[in-house]
Structures are given as C-alpha cells and as structure tokens.
Amino acid sequence: DAKTTQPTSMDCAEGRAANLPCNHSTISGNEYVYWYRQIHSQGPQYIIHGLKNNETNEMASLIITEDRKSSTLILPHATLRDTAVYYCIVSGTSYGKLTFGQGTILTVHP
Amino acid sequence: DGGITQSPKYLFRKEGQNVTLSCEQNLNHDAMYWYRQDPGQGLRLIYYSQIVNDFQKGDIAEGYSVSREKKESFPLTVTSAQKNPTAFYLCASSRAGGLDTGELFFGEGSRLTVL
Numbered sequence: 001d002a003k004t005t006q007p008t009s010m011d012c013a014e015g016r017a018a019n020l021p022c023n024h025s026t027i028s029g030n031e032y033v034y035w036y037r038q039i040h041s042q043g044p045q046y047i048i049h050g051l052k053n054n055e056t057n058e059m060a061s062l063i064i065t066e067d068r069k070s071s072t073l074i075l076p077h078a079t080l081r082d083t084a085v086y087y088c089i090v091s092g093t094s095y096g097k098l099t100f101g102q103g104t105i106l107t108v109h110p
Numbered sequence: 111d112g113g114i115t116q117s118p119k120y121l122f123r124k125e126g127q128n129v130t131l132s133c134e135q136n137l138n139h140d141a142m143y144w145y146r147q148d149p150g151q152g153l154r155l156i157y158y159s160q161i162v163n164d165f166q167k168g169d170i171a172e173g174y175s176v177s178r179e180k181k182e183s184f185p186l187t188v189t190s191a192q193k194n195p196t197a198f199y200l201c202a203s204s205r206a207g208g209l210d211t212g213e214l215f216f217g218e219g220s221r222l223t224v225l
Contacts, residue, residue: 036214043114043200043216044153087152098214099169100145100153 004088009105012082018075020104022088025069032091033064034098035073037084037106044087044100047073078108112137116201116217123195123224131186131220133201140206142184143214146170147198156199159184160206188222196224 005023012018024033034049048055048062050071055062061074075082087103114135123129135142141160145153155168159178173192178184184203188195198221202214 041198041219043202043218044214045216046213049213099155102150102152 004090004101006086006088006101006104008102009107012075012078012106012108014080014108014110015077018073018078018082018106018108020073020075020086020088020106021070022073023070024088024090027068027090029068033062033068033071034087034089034091035060035062036087036089036100037082038087038103039084047086078106080108080110082106083108114201114203114215114217116199116220118220119218121220121222123222125224126190128187128189129195129222131188131199131201131222133184133186133217135182135184135203135215137203137215138181139203139215140181141204142178143202143204144168144174144176144184144186145200145202147200147219153200156186195222197222 032049032051035047036044037047038044048057048060050062050064064071085103085105087100089098089100117132121129143158144156146156147153154170156170156174157165157168157176159165162178162181165176165178173189175187198219200219201217204214
C-alpha cells in the first residue's frame with residue numbers, strides 16, 4: 001500500500017488560506033487520495049477525495065499533481081474551528097482499508 | 111438523523127475481563143470498520159466487514175473479535191488476550207468497500223480504560 005508523508009504541524013492565520021501538503025510518491029494508478037480531519041477526542045470527519053483531477057467541495061479544494069505523487073489540501077478561508085489534525089490517506093490495495101498515519105496538526109491563530 | 115452510534119462512550123474494566131463495544135448505523139451502509147487510536151497517534155485498523163456475515167482482519171486484530179450478523183450492527187469484543195487494551199476505539203461505515211470507499215462516517219468513539 002502506498003504511504004503518505006505529511007508535515008507534523010503547520011500554523012495559519014485566521015481568514016487566510018491553509019495549504020496542507022502530502023507526499024504519496026508510491027501511489028499506484030487506481031488508488032485514491034483521501035483527506036480527513038479529526039478534532040480532539042472526536043471521530044474523524046471526511047473532507048474530500050480524488051483520483052486524478054482536482055476536486056472542490058463546500059469544505060475544501062484538493063489539488064493533485066499531474067504525476068499524482070503529491071497533493072495539497074486547501075482550506076480557502078481558515079477559521080479557528082479548522083484547528084484539527086488533518087490526515088492524508090491513500091486507498092490501499094485491500095478493499096475498504098484506509099490506513100491513517102499521524103497527520104498534520106493545523107493550528108489556526110486569531 | 112442518520113449516523114453511527116457507539117456505546118458506551120467511556121468504559122472501565124479490570125484486567126482479565128472481556129468487554130464488548132457496540133456500533134450501530136442507520137445509513138444503510140454495507141461496509142463497517144473498527145479502528146483503534148492511542149494518544150498522539152493515527153488510527154489503526156482492527157477489523158472490517160464488507161457485507162453481512164463476513165469480516166476481515168485489519169492490521170492489529172490480535173486480542174479482538176467481531177461479528178456481523180446484521181447490516182446495521184458491528185460489535186467489537188476486546189478480549190483478555192489483548193495485552194494493552196486501553197485506547198480510544200472508533201467505528202466507521204461506508205457505502206461499500208473497494209478502492210473508492212467514498213466517505214467514511216465515524217462514530218464519536220468509545221474510550222476504554224483498563225484498571
């Protein structure tokens with residue numbers, strides 16, 4: 001299964017865009033990239049996912065490089081409530097098996 | 111409202127006792143999952159089920175058991191064989207298994223402490 005690499009922590013000013021990078025250089029052609037976030041002591045929340053094309057929904061945008069070896073999650077206008085751990089996950093070769101790494105702790109400052 | 115319900119939210123048990131964590135979903139999802147989370151760590155997959163009466167071991171299944179007799183229910187038993195059971199347990203479901211599982215819906219979690 002492809003592994004992901006994310007920075008341990010990042011900071012962002014409230015109202016600014018938060019750009020969270022993820023490296024997945026061993027991703028295979030049929031694996032999806034997923035992003036989830038987890039606020040302390042709660043269950044993770046799905047944000048967005050994609051295969052090749054860039055994706056956008058009401059929460060965020062996902063930019064996947066052309067070679068698919070890395071991606072960036074963009075929160076366009078970060079708020080204090082966006083402070084959380086953000087997980088970048090690549091779907092494995094085993095059906096339904098998503099492996100969560102340690103993620104990036106995003107802290108949004110006033 | 112549709113969602114996943116885990117119970118109990120907090121649970122204390124003595125060493126050597128088995129304990130069962132409940133997970134119920136009313137989303138009509140085929141696939142269900144159990145994850146374990148230790149402090150400061152990511153989630154690790156314990157068991158998952160693609161369909162009723164079928165389930166597969168995840169990465170850390172030793173000391174755990176599950177059943178999937180009904181589509182909406184996927185209980186997890188933490189047995190006395192689990193050497194370090196104190197953790198935060200999360201249940202999730204999705205429309206179907208596969209490489210594009212789509213969105214996983216998570217419950218609020220059950221925090222188990224072994225005394």
